[in-house]
Amino acid sequence: MGEPKIEAIEEIAIAVNDVNQAAERFKDLFGMEFDYEWTVTGQKVKVRSQVISGIQIQFIQATDPESVVAKFLKAKGEGLNHFAFKVKNLREMVKRLKVKGVKFIPEDVVEIDLKDKKIPIKGEKASFIFIHPSSAFGVLIELVEGK
Numbered sequence: 001m002g003e004p005k006i007e008a009i010e011e012i013a014i015a016v017n018d019v020n021q022a023a024e025r026f027k028d029l030f031g032m033e034f035d036y037e038w039t040v041t042g043q044k045v046k047v048r049s050q051v052i053s054g055i056q057i058q059f060i061q062a063t064d065p066e067s068v069v070a071k072f073l074k075a076k077g078e079g080l081n082h083f084a085f086k087v088k089n090l091r092e093m094v095k096r097l098k099v100k101g102v103k104f105i106p107e108d109v110v111e112i113d114l115k116d117k118k119i120p121i122k123g124e125k126a127s128f129i130f131i132h133p134s135s136a137f138g139v140l141i142e143l144v145e146g147k
Contacts, residue, residue, distance in 0.1 A: 004093035008086040010144045011049070011056035015072050015081040019048040019059040026050075026057075034059065038119050042110065045069050049119075068105075082130065084142035090127050093143065103132035105140075114146075 016022040023034035036049040036056075044067035049058045060081060062070035072081060087093055091109055098104070111127045119126075124147065131141040 002089055004087060004089035004096065006085045006087055009055050010084040010086040011058050011142070012083045013058040013060050013081045013142075014079065015069050015076075016059045016061055016078045017073060019046055019061040022059040023048045032057070036119060039063060040112070042112070043067065043069075082140035082142050084128075084144050087143050087145050090129070090143055090145035094129055097131070102135040105130040105132050 014022070019034075019037075023032075026032045026034070032050050032052075034048040034050045036051075037047065039046050044062060044064040046061045046063050047058050049056045051057075060069055062073060064070060069081065094104065094109060106129065109127050109129045111125055114124055114126055126144060126146050128142055128144045131143065133140050
C-alpha cells in the first residue's frame with residue numbers, strides 16, 4: 001500500500017446547533033449550496049457539506065445530547081470543531097504515530113460503508129480516526145482515507 005502520507009486537506013468542520021439553519025445562512029451570505037447531507041450514526045452527528053476546490057466545508061450537528069459534538073457545543077459554543085487530512089495508508093500512519101505517543105479518539109480506526117450515500121468521499125468505504133487535541137497543540141485533527 002506504500003508509505004503513509006498526508007495527501008490533502010479533506011475537510012473543515014464547524015459545530016453548530018442546526019446544520020440546516022447554518023447552511024441557509026452561508027447560502028444567504030456567500031451563495032454556497034450545501035448539497036451533501038448525511039448522518040454518521042456511530043458518531044451521533046448530522047452533516048451538511050459543500051466541496052470547494054476539493055475541500056469539504058462541513059456543518060456538524062449533534063443527534064444525541066451525550067455525543068462528543070453536543071459536549072463540544074455545550075462547553076465552547078458553535079465554532080470550528082476540527083479539520084481533516086486525507087491520508088494514504090491510514091492504519092500504518094496510526095501505528096507510527098502511536099509509537100510516538102500520539103493519543104487517538106477513538107483508539108482504533110473506524111470504517112464506514114459509503115455505498116448508496118451521497119457523501120463527497122471517493123470509494124465504497126472510508127476509514128477515519130481523530131488525533132486527540134492534547135497531541136496536536138489543542139487542535140482536533142481527523143485522519144481520513146477513502147477506499
